[in-house]
Amino acid sequence: MCISKRKSVRIVFAMAILAFFGMQAVLLIKGINEKIFPQVEQMAKAEASNAATQIILRAVNTIKVNPSECFRLTRDEQGEITDVSYDTFQLNQILSDCLSAAQSSLNAASLGEIDPNTRMIYYDRGVIYSVHLGYFTGIALFSQMGPQIDVHMQVLGFCSGKIEVKSTPYGINSTLVEIDLLMNTELLVITPFLLTQAPVEVRIPLVIQIVHGKLPEYLLD
Numbered sequence: 094m095c096i097s098k099r100k101s102v103r104i105v106f107a108m109a110i111l112a113f114f115g116m117q118a119v120l121l122i123k124g125i126n127e128k129i130f131p132q133v134e135q136m137a138k139a140e141a142s143n144a145a146t147q148i149i150l151r152a153v154n155t156i157k158v159n160p161s162e163c164f165r166l167t168r169d170e171q172g173e174i175t176d177v178s179y180d181t182f183q184l185n186q187i188l189s190d191c192l193s194a195a196q197s198s199l200n201a202a203s204l205g206e207i208d209p210n211t212r213m214i215y216y217d218r219g220v221i222y223s224v225h226l227g228y229f230t231g232i233a234l235f236s237q238m239g240p241q242i243d244v245h246m247q248v249l250g251f252c253s254g255k256i257e258v259k260s261t262p263y264g265i266n267s268t269l270v271e272i273d274l275l276m277n278t279e280l281l282v283i284t285p286f287l288l289t290q291a292p293v294e295v296r297i298p299l300v301i302q303i304v305h306g307k308l309p310e311y312l313l314d
Contacts, residue, residue: 129229130286133242136229138291140222141246141282145199145293148208148215149252149276152198153191153297155210160300163187163272164258174268174304177260184256184272187299191274192252199248199278219245245283249290252278256299263303272300 162183167176194210201208205219215221226239254276263269274297282289 129226132229133284134282134287134289136224137222137242137244137282137284137287138289140244141280142291142293144202144216144221145246145248145278145280146295148198148202149195149278149293149295150297152194152208152210153274153276153299156187156190156194158187158272158299160272160302163300164270166304177268177270179258179272184258188254188256188274191297192254192276195276195278196248196252199252203245203247221246240285242284242286247281247283249279249281252276266305268304270300270302270304271298273297274299 162180164177164179166174167178169175197209198211202215202221203219205214205216207214220243222244224242225237226242227237254274257273257275259271259273261269261271276295276297278293280291280293282291
């Protein structure tokens, strides 16, 4: 009878210990969720956005743009500019080529494959950034401890964009003609702990050219 009571006490005591450590584990996980995971998400989104921006810039830089094919100037007998016309067909073709190049480069980078535009491999196994979990404790001693967090990215859908043109006065008797590419894409950022989305917007100057002669006011933005 006495032995049975002792066993019961031991069982109750063991269950109490298990409950205590279980509660501590729950609190620990909750603390990680509240303090560390937001930092991981912020870091992962920032690194993915930066990586995507650099990849897009390199991809677009492989597309040749001839300013003389993008716009034409009409001058009067005194040499003053009376009109500036943009070749819509040529600009749409450039836009299509840039979007296609950016899409293929991002896809290759996410898989760790050779970029079809630059012939480079940007990231081994598609890992764009790695950091130990201990880094997020803010304690230098723990910065190289804990499991390693690898950040991956994927492109959701297709890259989109538009061409923007602008003419502004420059100096005393000149005009600055600018043609920019505004590109947007949506990334799926992947880590062992979370999946999150990050929008990326990149503005890329395609043509920046100074032409001598003023444009009439109604032609300026």
